[in-house]
Amino acid sequence: MASLIERLPNELQWMVFSHLDYQSLIHLSRMNRYFQQTIDPQRMAASFDKAQFVMRAAKDFPQHRPSEKGHDYRPGNFECYxxxxxxxxxxxxxxxxxxxxxxxxxxxxxxxxxxxxxxxxxxxxxxxxxxxxxxxxxxxxxxxxxxxxxxxxxxxxxxxxxxPGCLRCPNCRGDCPLRPRRKLLM
Ligand SMILES: [Zn+2]
Ligand SMILES: [Zn+2]
Structure with a gap:
């Protein structure tokens, strides 16, 4: 049985989606196959909203924090802007x-x-x-x-x-550079 939103005409569905923030779009897109195919949170949310969300998520969600179990230190996760x-x-x-x-x-x-x-x-x-x-x-x-x-x-x-696992790309045959990293900015 399709949900109420799924039964709305497309234009109305899009109106609903346009009011949702990044987090809600992510939640909805994970709900079922229909929303997974219809909703692209990355494309549909505003940049500012996405930046706010990842900043908060990296800081507040326990699964992203650094942890230390015995001798095993795990650095926390980071957000990509x-x-x-x-x-x-x-x-x-x-x-x-x-x-x-x-x-x-x-x-x-x-x-x-x-x-x-x-x-x-x-x-x-x-x-x-x-x-x-x-x-x-x-x-x-x-x-x-x-x-x-x-x-x-x-x-x-x-x-x-x-x-040193791979020092030559099998595709372009490029070799791993020996010189130190080049700085983008001095
Ligand atoms: Zn990235
Ligand atoms: Zn290559």
Missing amino acids: VCFRVRSPDHFDMLQPQSAFVDRLGRIVRNREPDPRTDRQIMLRRFCIDCGVCEGLHAPFDCLTTRTGKDLWVCNCRRVWSK
Whole structure:
């Protein structure tokens, strides 16, 4: 038996969804298959609302807090302000840049000095490694260290590999860089 909302015409359903915040959209999208297919909380919620929610979730939800069981210390989870998810610490780079320069078209400035006449500096909030690669904040041949201490590197086709487990990407044949990590910002 479909719920009352499911039986409403589409336009009315969308009106209802548009009044829901990120958290409610997430809850609803997990309720059943219909809502899972209809609701995309990431796309439907406002950025401000999503940022507020992940900040609160990382701080307040007990499953995201650091814990110490015997000798086993588990760092807490962190929030990503690009995909608005709270993720485990192995998804975050220990030394992620705090700011970046973008050019007139909003692209990240790399491999050249920023030009104060055309580029502007933006502050970056915390982002996960997947989002960093996706947004070009982590570029090919960057070396990363996760918050759990694992060493990673990014190959030419923008896949993330762990060191020393994989030192050459089977796909693009890119080799793990030996030089230390390049800083996005000096
Ligand atoms: Zn992310
Ligand atoms: Zn590759």
